[in-house]
Amino acid sequence: MNRNDEKQIFKKALDNNKVKRPVLKNTLKAFLVGGIISVIAEAFLSFYLEVLGLDKDISSSLMSITMVFIASLLTGLGVYDRLGQFSGAGTIVPITGFSNSMTSSALESKSEGLILGVMTNMFKLAGAIIVAGVVSAFVAGNIIYLIGILV
Amino acid sequence: MRKVGKNSVAFDNVFLHSWGTSCGPKEKEGPIGTYFDVSFNDLYCDEKTWETAEMNLMRTALVEAIRKGNLSISEVELAVGGDLNNQIAVSNYLMNDFPIPFIGIYGACSTAVLSLINASTFIDSGYGKYIACMTSSHNSTSERQFRYPTEYGGQRPPSITTTVTGSGVGILTNKKTEIRISKATIGCVTSSGENDANDMGRTMAPAASMTLKQHLEDFKISPDEYDLIVTGDLSLYGSKVFKDILKEYKIDVENNYQDCGLMIYDLQNQDVIAGGSGCGCASLVMYGYICSLLRSKKLKKVLVIATGALLNPVMVAQGKEIPSIAHAVCLEGVSE
Numbered sequence: 495m496n497r498n499d500e501k502q503i504f505k506k507a508l509d510n511n512k513v514k515r516p517v518l519k520n521t522l523k524a525f526l527v528g529g530i531i532s533v534i535a536e537a538f539l540s541f542y543l544e545v546l547g548l549d550k551d552i553s554s555s556l557m558s559i560t561m562v563f564i565a566s567l568l569t570g571l572g573v574y575d576r577l578g579q580f581s582g583a584g585t586i587v588p589i590t591g592f593s594n595s596m597t598s599s600a601l602e603s604k605s606e607g608l609i610l611g612v613m614t615n616m617f618k619l620a621g622a623i624i625v626a627g628v629v630s631a632f633v634a635g636n637i638i639y640l641i642g643i644l645v
Numbered sequence: 646m647r648k649v650g651k652n653s654v655a656f657d658n659v660f661l662h663s664w665g666t667s668c669g670p671k672e673k674e675g676p677i678g679t680y681f682d683v684s685f686n687d688l689y690c691d692e693k694t695w696e697t698a699e700m701n702l703m704r705t706a707l708v709e710a711i712r713k714g715n716l717s718i719s720e721v722e723l724a725v726g727g728d729l730n731n732q733i734a735v736s737n738y739l740m741n742d743f744p745i746p747f748i749g750i751y752g753a754c755s756t757a758v759l760s761l762i763n764a765s766t767f768i769d770s771g772y773g774k775y776i777a778c779m780t781s782s783h784n785s786t787s788e789r790q791f792r793y794p795t796e797y798g799g800q801r802p803p804s805i806t807t808t809v810t811g812s813g814v815g816i817l818t819n820k821k822t823e824i825r826i827s828k829a830t831i832g833c834v835t836s837s838g839e840n841d842a843n844d845m846g847r848t849m850a851p852a853a854s855m856t857l858k859q860h861l862e863d864f865k866i867s868p869d870e871y872d873l874i875v876t877g878d879l880s881l882y883g884s885k886v887f888k889d890i891l892k893e894y895k896i897d898v899e900n901n902y903q904d905c906g907l908m909i910y911d912l913q914n915q916d917v918i919a920g921g922s923g924c925g926c927a928s929l930v931m932y933g934y935i936c937s938l939l940r941s942k943k944l945k946k947v948l949v950i951a952t953g954a955l956l957n958p959v960m961v962a963q964g965k966e967i968p969s970i971a972h973a974v975c976l977e978g979v980s981e
Contacts, residue, residue: 504837504851507889513804513844513882513919520800569796578798585798594798602794605694619797 520582527581531588535561558589565590569597595619646769650863652830652856659765659826660979662775662818663716664932665709667702669784669810671917672929675910680933681811682709688785688810699728699735699783699812702925704742706812707779714816716775721745721816723772725763726779727756729787729808729924736779745777753953754849754878755832756780757813757928758972762829764817765974774818781812782923791842791956804844806880806906806922813928815936821979824939828975830860834968840961846883846906846919849952852969853879854890856950860973861896868898872944875935877927877951877971880906880920905930927951931976939978947976 538560542553568574574594578585585591596616603615617624649655666681673684683705685691690698703726711718724743727750728735740747752759760778767776785795787808793799817826835852853876861867868874879887884904891898905927906920931949938944950973961967 500851500855501838503890503893507850507886507893508837508839508847510889511847511882511885513802513847515802569798572796574798575796579800582800586800591798594796598794598796598798601796602789605696619793 523580524582524584524587527577527584528588529584531561531585531590535588561589562593565593566597569594570601574598592620592623595623646766649828650859652832652859653863654762654766654829654831655864656765656769656826656828658819658821659768660818660820660822661824661826661936661976662816662820662822663710663714664813664815664936665706665711665713666813666929666933667705667709667811668925668929669702671784671807671915672809672811672909672921672925675915677908677930677934680937681929682706682713682933688783695783695785695789696730696735696738699730699781699786700739702783702810702812703728703735703739703779703781703814706781706814707739707743707777710777710814710816714775716816718743718745721775721777723748723764723767724777724779725750725760725767726777726814727751727760727924728781729753730790735781735783735786752951752970752972753955754782754922754924754927755951755953755970755972756924757877757931758829758949758951758974761815761817761826761974762831762972765826765829768817768819774820776817777814778817779812779814780924780928782808782810782925784808784810784923787923791958801918802843804841804846804882804919806846806878806919807910807917808923809909809921809925809929811925811929813925813932815932823979824936825977825979826974827977828860828864830856830863830973832856832859832971832973834955834970836966836968838966840964840966842956842958842961842967844882845922845954845956845967846878846880847886848883848967849954849969849971850879850883850886851890853877853883853950853952853971854887854894856971856973857891857898857948858894858896860948868896868901871901871946871948871975873935874898874902874948875908875930875950876902876904877949877953878906878920878922879904879952880922881912882919883952908934935976939976942978945978949974949976
């Protein structure tokens with residue numbers, strides 16, 4: 495039996511035992527938890543705006559800072575990864591996911607010291623998000639600017 | 646010692662003198678947790694970093710194997726072993742503390758059996774009386790090396806396995822004991838065409854099935870020869886692929902096959918997703934559980950096929966497949 499026949503047999507057995515992700519269930523859980531996170535963020539925003547009477551810009555910054563802090567704390571307490579396992583994109587897509595990716599990288603590399611460990615590795619996962627954010631902001635900004643000139 | 650068939654070797658006088666096992670909390674709570682010698686209550690294993698924690702696991706298992714065998718450190722004439730860290734750091738740094746000649750090996754999760762085969766050839770060629778085989782893995786050192794930080798909140802897919810925190814050390818000898826290492830088959834690097842680091846069980850299944858097929862051909866035996874055939878860490882999905890490939894070759898293992906990754910954890914009640922994996926998985930099950938059953942004569946003849954995904958994150962990022970390997974060793978109970 496030659497190697498090609500072997501490959502065919504492997505492929506058949508592997509294809510017969512493909513692992514399916516429960517996409518619908520995951521989507522619903524992500525929607526639910528992502529929604530709850532957004533509601534909490536809205537509540538903070540309203541609190542800063544209406545109870546403390548702050549500016550809109552300052553309030554939304556404070557809201558982001560609060561959410562980042564809470565996610566970071568939950569990461570440190572070892573809760574966020576469990577939440578993430580349940581809700582998937584629901585906890586990774588909001589700003590809390592960004593916070594978790596930075597805090598978890600920082601925690602992971604603290605044994606290698608402050609500079610070579612924490613500071614070097616902190617953006618290991620979040621770096622891609624920042625690059626994507628900056629590039630897409632640049633593209634979107636240009637489009638808006640051009641539309642502004644043309645219209 | 647003599648070569649048999651294409652990939653195999655039959656040993657004359659290789660016996661297991663003693664063994665030591667150490668594990669983390671999840672492995673202790675598992676269905677065969679009571680078979681392990683020492684357990685730690687958390688993943689830090691009384692240390693400050695994950696790497697030193699894994700060193701402590703291996704040190705504990707080695708010291709336990711030496712103690713249970715009524716030996717002194719100076720009587721161990723050679724150690725063969727490895728782990729999953731870059732430059733097999735845990736084994737190398739640990740052996741800095743022991744005046745024992747050391748051969749470091751890397752076979753990913755197949756190291757448990759690879760070390761046993763290497764040590765057996767040394768014993769049978771007259772190198773010495775006592776040789777230690779050691780392997781370890783740690784959930785957190787592996788996660789950070791091959792996947793994500795421990796506390797990262799990304800969702801793990803249903804195919805992912807849980808790296809076992811634990812170490813198994815066996816000490817081989819040329820004097821008769823209750824357990825004999827009689828045969829071994831060395832596997833070829835086999836590619837399944839898969840490149841998903843979150844689905845290693847399926848990736849390794851072709852290598853495991855080819856090693857078993859070769860083993861049966863080389864020794865001209867059928868799977869019924871064994872009370873039990875175990876694979877290292879194919880876990881839930883990989884073990885199905887393993888059985889399916891063997892069916893194509895008309896090899897039936899339906900009645901005497903198990904996977905260490907499914908034996909070490911309770912998949913229903915423990916949060917381990919598709920089962921256990923890592924060097925520690927095969928070595929804990931082999932030394933802790935199987936050898937105990939061989940000693941108490943509940944099992945007579947067992948074939949352990951340890952499977953390793955030879956994953957390199959850089960190669961995978963470059964779109965290359967994950968090659969795998971599997972090595973098999975036969976453990977037999979010796980009648981008086």
